[in-house]
Amino acid sequence: MSVTLERPVAAQPEEPPHRMGPVERLTSTDHKNVGILYCVTAFGFFLVGGALAGLMRVELAEPARQVVSTQAYNTMFTIHGTVMIFLFVAPFGIGLANYLIPLQIGAPDMAFPRLNLTSYWFFAGAGLLILLSGVASAGGGAAMGWYAYTPLSELRYSPGVGVDLWILGIVLVAISNVMGGVNILATVFLMRAPGMTMWRLPIFTWNMVVTAILGLVAFPPAVAAFALLFIDRRLGGHAFDPLGGGDPALYQHLFWFLGHPEVYILILPFFGIITEVIPVFSRKPLFGYLGLVLATMAIGALSMGVWAHHMFTTGVVSNPFFSAMSLLIAVPTGVKFFAWTGTMWKGKISFTVPMLFALGFLLNFLIGGVTGVMLASAPIDFHMNDSYFVVAHFHYTIMGGSVFAIFAGIYFWFPKMTGAMLRERLGRVVAVLLFVGFNLTFWPQFVLGLRGFPRRYVSYPPNIGFDTPNLVSTIGYAVMFSAMVVFLADVAVSLRRRVPAGDDPWGGNSLEWVTSSPPPEHNFDALPPIRSERPAFDLRHPELAP
């Protein structure tokens, strides 16, 4: 039974929120605390991965090898990829889910609060192990690339303990993801407030449901692959060792059966953020809610059947089948683009910082999507595979897409999490610098790939067309770096000299905007009636409520 909530007449002066001590911070099972722990830790890993990218860009600015040793370079791209995928983008999504899902469905906490904190600690520990794997062994750390292809990752070719630490770290990440996924599904299926039917779930929550299912299906086979790899290395196995009758291609199948759904684990939560932000700042309901949810489900289902498009040049898979599946996945993704555009159509669009990042997302991600369609064609991939074209493509989806959405989400929900606004003007500077820097960094990488520059090269011969694009790309990195400096300054200033946010600074749609900022420990004193996917809007505009 829902209780009607009176809207506060005027914004009351904000009380400074309860300050948690470090021990309470690290041990509280409150979903909001766990969510913030996840997001802050993940963002820390983003800075680590970004610093590694900077070293690589400096090395590549000129043709010859100048700055780092070849071994160090190989370690850097291994750790950069692992950190960005498994320790930043995916856990940031889980962090936001932890924070937002109970608020969006009108629940007091996640279904299993202790499991929630445990999954955070598995993730944090895994992160430590993975960083250690990069530095811990004599003669260089884990340097086999983030997909750790066999036989290169076998003991014979990677004798250091770095690979073992890396395997352990990834397995912990997988366990943490499975725990997080179970928790998200249990929470959404069992703890929705009265009136919050599945077809009234906010899209962010819907996307996290599909993401959680993907994780539950895709991680276990990967754990099997990593366990077999460990047995090969330390316990005399031959699963992937051709000299002992094993099969390196089997590893690739198991790995990409995780690896491809994983890229949708890296994007669906952020499609969700964009789908929350655009309706709010267009002052409109979402265009085609049902179609959008079905499109997300279709993406989830198809993403299970496209893994071998990473293996077009191996000669061991049926290319046309995986090519067709990969092309098809463009269709539901297109549905999303039209839904977002349809939502802006005839709206009253205001260009707040979250909306600017959302627009950056749309512009970048479209390029990621279009180039993805090109790569889905096996013959085109015969040229592009393992080239910088692929590097540019996935950075356009994950950096230009997911990371832009992460910043949209940070600027959108930071006021809810802290009770203080981020600075609008600084935020605009961050958005513009990041957009310019991003495109300057990654657009030249398409050119590099077309011209034949392979990924994972520490240096390249001069005067065969690789020099200029590499230099421009490094300059682009410097611009993105400055964007991050401004962003961190924005956070520091906004936390120190607080501009109170009030409950609902944006005119939000979902339930998190009807409680205080930050919300009380039990989240809600009372809930408004839930009659659509935007109960907070219905509360403000009862005349338009269904």
Added chain:
Amino acid sequence: MTRALRSGRRATPAGLALLGTACSASFGMPRGATEQGADIFRLWQIFFIAAIPVAGVVYGLIFWSVIRYRRRRSEDPDALGSQFRGNHRLELVYMGIPILIVIGLFAASATVEVRVDRVSADPDVVVNVEAYRWGWRFTYPGRGVTIVSPPSGEFVAGPQMVLPIGQTTRIVLTANDVIHAFWVPDFLYKHDAIPGRTFVFDLTPTRAGTFYGECAEFCGLNHAYMTFSVRVVQPTEFTLWLAQMRAGQAAA
């Protein structure tokens, strides 16, 4: 009316010229110095040209909505947009058109793949390519010629494979330690070399010249230095080269 017609008439040849340019443009891709590569190049053109209107429509809609439907400074910040929630017919259209586009792209892609994968039963030349950390061994079986990488951890001129123009060469690809990949960017083609397996593909060079080649699958420390080259020459010159190499290697 007449003005519209006249500008329409002027626009048509301009549009055709633009289309003609698009169809001959390379969009940054090398044109493919083999028959197989030329097929892949044409496929790339099809994909790129198909992408232009798609991206144009989506970007156009985004920019139009953002500019046309922005909230003016004079408007109330809480003013609402139109509250419609969807349009089923429109949704079916924007689901249906992309399906048709990807069916077309798939047909083009699958056709080209069949041609690129075709292996001649009776090739003019056979070259065994063996990849190892970190170099290449090119053997011309039955002709007594082998070319091997000099050891390197720097950029040096790698081993050079010589092929006759206009003739079909069968490459027999193996690896004897980890996975490598044989890539000649100007041929728009690469294939992985996986230890324990043997792969066969054909190359039919159509242009003389020296082409840069490299390992494309990360294979450990000196991966970046595992380069080679392919020199394509006239068949008579190729025969001469084989004879010289054979004599030199027999003497050694």
